[in-house]
Amino acid sequence: MTPLWATAQRLISLGKPFVFYFGARSMEAAPLVTAFQSDAGALLDLKAIVRESPAGAHFYACGPAGMLDAYLAATGSVLSEHVHYERFSAETEQAREGGFEVELARTGKRIAVSPGQTILEVLKLAGVNANHSYAEGICGACETPILEGIADHRDSVLSDAEKAAGKTITICCSGARSARLVLDI
Numbered sequence: 001m002t003p004l005w006a007t008a009q010r011l012i013s014l015g016k017p018f019v020f021y022f023g024a025r026s027m028e029a030a031p032l033v034t035a036f037q038s039d040a041g042a043l044l045d046l047k048a049i050v051r052e053s054p055a056g057a058h059f060y061a062c063g064p065a066g067m068l069d070a071y072l073a074a075t076g077s078v079l080s081e082h083v084h085y086e087r088f089s090a091e092t093e094q095a096r097e098g099g100f101e102v103e104l105a106r107t108g109k110r111i112a113v114s115p116g117q118t119i120l121e122v123l124k125l126a127g128v129n130a131n132h133s134y135a136e137g138i139c140g141a142c143e144t145p146i147l148e149g150i151a152d153h154r155d156s157v158l159s160d161a162e163k164a165a166g167k168t169i170t171i172c173c174s175g176a177r178s179a180r181l182v183l184d185i
Contacts, residue, residue: 004062021049023067046074061085080159087138091156094118094137095175103182104128105147119171130171130185137173144171149181
């Protein structure tokens with residue numbers, strides 16, 4: 001709820017149109033419920049919401065796995081760049097296979113990533129101040145530009161198109177498919 005509520009507040013301040021749908025297991029478990037027009041007891045028809053939305057609309061969701069699975073099914077025909085979501089936990093295991101080197105382009109420093117480690121962990125151990133937050137691949141705070149190399153994406157942030165482009169990596173959970181990654185750090 002928190003990231004979407006903040007987004008809604010920003011859209012209101014900019015005078016941008018949007019529709020906000022909110023669901024909870026019960027009214028008692030619903031944060032900020034008094035801030036919304038309520039249709040208590042009604043189930044969200046995600047397919048109808050998507051079907052009735054204007055062409056080119058973007059969709060944003062945050063919630064538990066079951067709800068997000070239904071959301072992703074409902075938005076299956078929507079361009080992936082228009083489907084945004086945040087999970088409460090990671091979808092896949094962190095890349096901890098190691099066996100590659102990270103080069104920091106701004107300093108030329110090279111750091112080995114050994115089995116059992118993530119890129120973020122080795123950077124922190126080396127005293128490198130890298131942006132991060134949850135370290136689960138769900139928030140995007142650690143998204144870092146790739147200058148060379150091939151990422152092994154394990155996050156829930158980047159779209160399929162962004163992963164295929166190979167221009168950024170979430171260093172908290174993703175690894176490398178190449179022997180070396182050069183990062184813009």
